[in-house]
Amino acid sequence: MNALTVLISCPDQVGLVTDITQVLAAHQLNIIAMREFVDEANKSFFTRIACTGNLDDADELKEKLLEKLPTTAEVNLITQQEKQITVLVTKEYHCLAEILIKNQFKTLGANVKCVIGNYEALRDFTEKLGIPFFYVDHADKDKNSFEGEIKAIINQFDVDYLVLAKFMRILSADFVEEYAGKIINIHHSFLPAFIGANPYRQAFERGVKIIGATAHFVTDNLDEGPIITQHTTHVDHNFGVKEMVRAGKEIEKKVLLEALELIFEDRVFVSGNKTVVFK
Template sequence: MNNQTLILIHSTDAVGLVAGISQVIANHKLNIITMREFVDEVNQQFFLRVVCTGVPSAVENLSTGLLEVLPTGAKVSINPAEQKKLVVLVTKEHHCLADILVRHFFQTLNATVEAVIGNYEVLKTFTEKFDIPYHYISHEEKTKEQFEAEMAEQIAQYEPDYIILAKFMRILSPSFVAKFENKLINIHHSFLPAFIGANPYRQAHTRGVKIIGATAHFVTNDLDEGPIIVQRTKSINHSQDVPQLVTAGKEIEKAVLSHAIHLLTEDRVMRQGNKTIVFE
């Protein structure tokens, strides 16, 4: 966005907000290209994503002008960092990490992978082929608190915008989640809220379901119940066994996680309680 301005707004709803915001933008000689808004009528919340041509002479003045026409307590973000920084957490499965690193290599991720952290060394050699640091932090012979403290210290050095759990098979404690609030993104191997927890494809096969899916969501203290960013499903039938479902599921997982990262790095996701507003 070299000659563009991105504006994100979250406030309580009120009459005339769009008109007032548009006038402030025009006063700063900016031309609106896209304006997407959403009103949560139940909770009286207003969300807006605006892209304009032009760059304001003073971002502080634009921010002040917008806050003057918005309700008290409004949040305004102008031109968030365009190139987001990611840290990826892994265990042993490679498919989601491989997809992320290939996109990083060809610069189609709209983000930089600063480091990969794993609780096994299985993916170390693969990661280093992309000249990306790999930090092995074992969870064995440690308390959960010790393990997470080491991870948190390592993550903090990179100051990431988002921490991607690319098949990181460890349940995180409330204190760890709180430390990185709104930054932890998980890919879950089922169409939530169905088949929460382990072995979802075996659960699906046993139940005889006709679709499988994957869900990318923010991590909260409720296991696999954080605000959903992206979901996708695929039709299946009785002839497919568990290994075939796993293979199909991995393809969905890669696609869903990639899409979620794309939305996040373009600042198209705004969180409201246990829901998300996604401006596609």
């Protein structure tokens, strides 16, 4: 028996669940888990279905599903669970370390193909764990050249996602468009608060009592892409900027790894500038 994950998004209409399950049953697929959500405001339907069975012809199954669904429906059939990723970094190690340790012990749910850094700081750590590290210098170089070198490295590998694990460079609209829906970022703030650089200093100066972190898909609007997951922690007057940074790093690791787990298990739909997440 093989595992199959069926992802469907389409305009909502009466009878969708019946139509979908009848097609799956006709192909001798056993549903072991099914989650669905209707966005009433936009009249949109989303479902994630985990099945088992011997699927002889995925194209035929997709065609039969599309015949039953509204014309603008999107159907994705997933048989390969382990995703392939490239990680982009600058100097901070805490998020990269979490990813590479889980990768080392095969608990990440993905395979890290390489790490790309705009500083050499994390090369030694990365290579000790057997992962190729590529250095792309951003100094004395225009953005097109810098991003061109990065793209040349990425395109050597067949990757599903790019993970910005504290990669402190703003990507161009062209770069983001080329990898649309495939770039995940961890932002050291509970968005939409404190967008951009130095959010912990911004939080300290504002005197907030809660700080947080946000994992989101990258769009060409800085730190405004669809949010995947967020967490917060309480702080008080005893916290200076350094203490906030220290506390924030713990949240960043947790939030990024949670978001990656959801994505690697195909539990996230993007709907406009929002996400539907089946946990």
